[in-house]
Amino acid sequence: MNDLATYAFTSIGLFFFVAGSVGFLRFPDVFSRLHALTKADNLGLGFIALGIAFQAESWRLVALLFLIWGLMLLAAGTMSQLIARDALRERDGR
Amino acid sequence: MTLVLDLTLCALILAVALATVLGGGVFRAIVFFIVYGLLLSVAWVRLDAVDVALAEAAIGAGLTGVLFLSAFGKLARIGAEAEPPAARIRGFLPAALACAGLTGALAWAWFALPVPERPAPDLATALPRAGVENPVTAVLLNFRAWDTLLESIVLLAALIGVWMLARDEDWHDRFGLPQHVRPGGVMANFGRLLPPVGVLVGVYLVYVGADRPGGAFQGGTVLAAVGLVAALAGLLRPPRVTQIVWRMGLVAGPLVFLVAGIVGAILGAGFLTLPEPIAGSAIFVIEIALAISIAVTLAFLVIGPPEQGHRE
Numbered sequence: 001m002n003d004l005a006t007y008a009f010t011s012i013g014l015f016f017f018v019a020g021s022v023g024f025l026r027f028p029d030v031f032s033r034l035h036a037l038t039k040a041d042n043l044g045l046g047f048i049a050l051g052i053a054f055q056a057e058s059w060r061l062v063a064l065l066f067l068i069w070g071l072m073l074l075a076a077g078t079m080s081q082l083i084a085r086d087a088l089r090e091r092d093g094r
Numbered sequence: 095m096t097l098v099l100d101l102t103l104c105a106l107i108l109a110v111a112l113a114t115v116l117g118g119g120v121f122r123a124i125v126f127f128i129v130y131g132l133l134l135s136v137a138w139v140r141l142d143a144v145d146v147a148l149a150e151a152a153i154g155a156g157l158t159g160v161l162f163l164s165a166f167g168k169l170a171r172i173g174a175e176a177e178p179p180a181a182r183i184r185g186f187l188p189a190a191l192a193c194a195g196l197t198g199a200l201a202w203a204w205f206a207l208p209v210p211e212r213p214a215p216d217l218a219t220a221l222p223r224a225g226v227e228n229p230v231t232a233v234l235l236n237f238r239a240w241d242t243l244l245e246s247i248v249l250l251a252a253l254i255g256v257w258m259l260a261r262d263e264d265w266h267d268r269f270g271l272p273q274h275v276r277p278g279g280v281m282a283n284f285g286r287l288l289p290p291v292g293v294l295v296g297v298y299l300v301y302v303g304a305d306r307p308g309g310a311f312q313g314g315t316v317l318a319a320v321g322l323v324a325a326l327a328g329l330l331r332p333p334r335v336t337q338i339v340w341r342m343g344l345v346a347g348p349l350v351f352l353v354a355g356i357v358g359a360i361l362g363a364g365f366l367t368l369p370e371p372i373a374g375s376a377i378f379v380i381e382i383a384l385a386i387s388i389a390v391t392l393a394f395l396v397i398g399p400p401e402q403g404h405r406e
Contacts, residue, residue: 071288085280
């Protein structure tokens with residue numbers, strides 16, 4: 001049962017990662033590429049963390065997995081904002 | 095299945111290493127270098143060397159990457175971007191041959207050596223007398239204390255080298271350049287959210303170093319990163335060279351280490367040899383002092399020498 005849940009959730013996570021990577025390669029400008037990377041990949045990472053959580057031996061590991069996911073969300077969100085602002089400034093020639 | 099994973103990892107490391115050295119501009123090389131460090135730390139985890147993986151991720155990828163990026167930014171600011179001339183294969187040939195030869199020699203040595211016993215028999219008999227349970231910490235802070243002491247002094251020497259680049263009239267100014275951050279903006283909030291978690295992780299890494307992977311270098315680097323994030327978010331103003339508290343922080347590690355070594359000599363165990371009864375607590379104190387010094391030194395290395403930008 002746990003293994004099944006792991007397979008299911010990590011597959012969903014991988015799908016989002018693939019979608020994010022395709023978007024990163026295919027989208028035309030910095031802003032839409034950032035959108036593909038941060039939104040799709042963060043969701044994918046969340047699903048992978050959820051899938052691995054079913055294999056965890058203790059609640060401590062589960063908590064650590066989701067702490068890592070939370071930190072990644074925070075870092076990715078902040079970095080995409082900073083990169084986008086720099087790209088905006090460059091586009092407007094300021 | 096794990097073989098596929100390991101082969102993919104090796105192929106990725108090689109590809110990223112090639113992408114780092116084979117031109118494409120300085121900035122791209124730096125980005126690939128950081129990715130290379132992260133992949134290497136994954137490889138160390140696969141080899142069950144979690145201590146090395148932590149050090150590689152924190153120092154090899156993180157700190158060295160930031161140092162390169164800030165150097166690149168500085169070059170761009172003074173208009174001296176050091177873009178390499180168009181790649182000439184002939185110019186790279188001697189270096190490529192030398193590297194290939196070295197790699198070949200190392201591979202030959204690896205196959206020629208006997209498979210080591212783990213843990214090594216000498217270490218296994220000595221470990222109960224070391225005062226700590228993590229064999230890596232036992233080697234770094236007890237059996238091979240010389241190396242670690244000199245490493246901590248080398249860091250200090252590197253910082254003094256960076257400070258020498260300061261101009262005389264800037265000497266009493268704050269380190270680095272002032273950060274312009276929008277109050278209540280994304281960076282300011284990031285600088286408030288991350289440090290509490292970062293401090294917790296850094297202190298934890300120093301604390302568990304005695305029994306499990308972690309230690310002064312890994313924890314100190316995380317603490318340095320926390321300070322840098324707070325400085326980048328404009329929440330901490332960089333200090334000055336002349337502030338005595340920070341200077342004490344810089345020398346605390348090597349100083350405590352030396353004192354512990356001399357105490358060992360006085361108690362008859364020999365210089366830098368920790369006598370068994372006090373080894374555990376001595377290592378604990380040394381680790382804390384070293385972590386403080388490493389954190390302060392690394393953060394100051396990244397911020398750079400005093401500059402006059404802070405003056406109104």
